[in-house]
Amino acid sequence: MRKLIIFLLLALPFGAFAQTVTTGTVFDFSKKTLSLPGVTIRNLNSKKTTTTNKEGRYTIGANVGDLIEFSAVGYHTDTLYLTNLLNRTIYLPVKTNNLKDVNISAVRMNSQITDAKDPLAEKYTLLSTGGNLNRKRMTDKVGGLNLNLGYGKYKRQQRKEADLEEKEMYMEEIDENFTAKAITDLTKLEGEELKNFMIIYRPSVEAVKGERPFRYSFYISRAFVAWKKLTPQERKLQDLPKLKADQ
Known part of the structure; x- marks a missing residue:
């Protein structure tokens, strides 16, 4: 009996502090090998918050069905809907420059210049973060005068897809119970x-x-x-x- 009590006392702290977590690493989208330290990760369901370490890695308490938000200065904020708790690789695209403060006057342009393609512009596709949401492919150019005007529409579509997937999850739960x-x-x-x-x-x-x-x-x-x-x-x-x- 005495040994049983000692065993229960030793096992109690491990059970009390056990929690479900999800882990991963955050990288720059354009420079795939560049990990991002200091990225803020928020669990929008539990309100828990953490940041990536110097190697871009993070660990945060989460459950299947939670929404995890990734944000960093100079990068687009992304949201991930968890369908499992496997380790993930997240890619954040850099925000495009704002040209509102640029004043251009008396500029003379000819057809050879205006018809030329911007050599610095690059196409990019936002990767699927962990295979959870079927991300919409983006073909807007980044750089030069072709601003990424489709990002807001993409985010709305992303939220709509997350809402639909969340609704399907609850409907499956109802069917099972x-x-x-x-x-x-x-x-x-x-x-x-x-x-x-x-x-x-x-x-x-x-x-x-x-x-x-x-x-x-x-x-x-x-x-x-x-x-x-x-x-x-x-x-x-x-x-x-x-x-x-x-x-």
């Missing part, structure tokens, strides 16, 4: 009543997202109480009106 077996075990509903109950009281993505972790058994029990208060007619799904045949 709000099942006919789970409902029957708690309520004894079967057949047509079970099918109608699942359609009427299926939890929404917003409800599941707003309460983490979502207690499905508790929700099913509360829904069943509400179900029993419905009239037999209210428990039936109303058929859609039939369309009249064309005369």
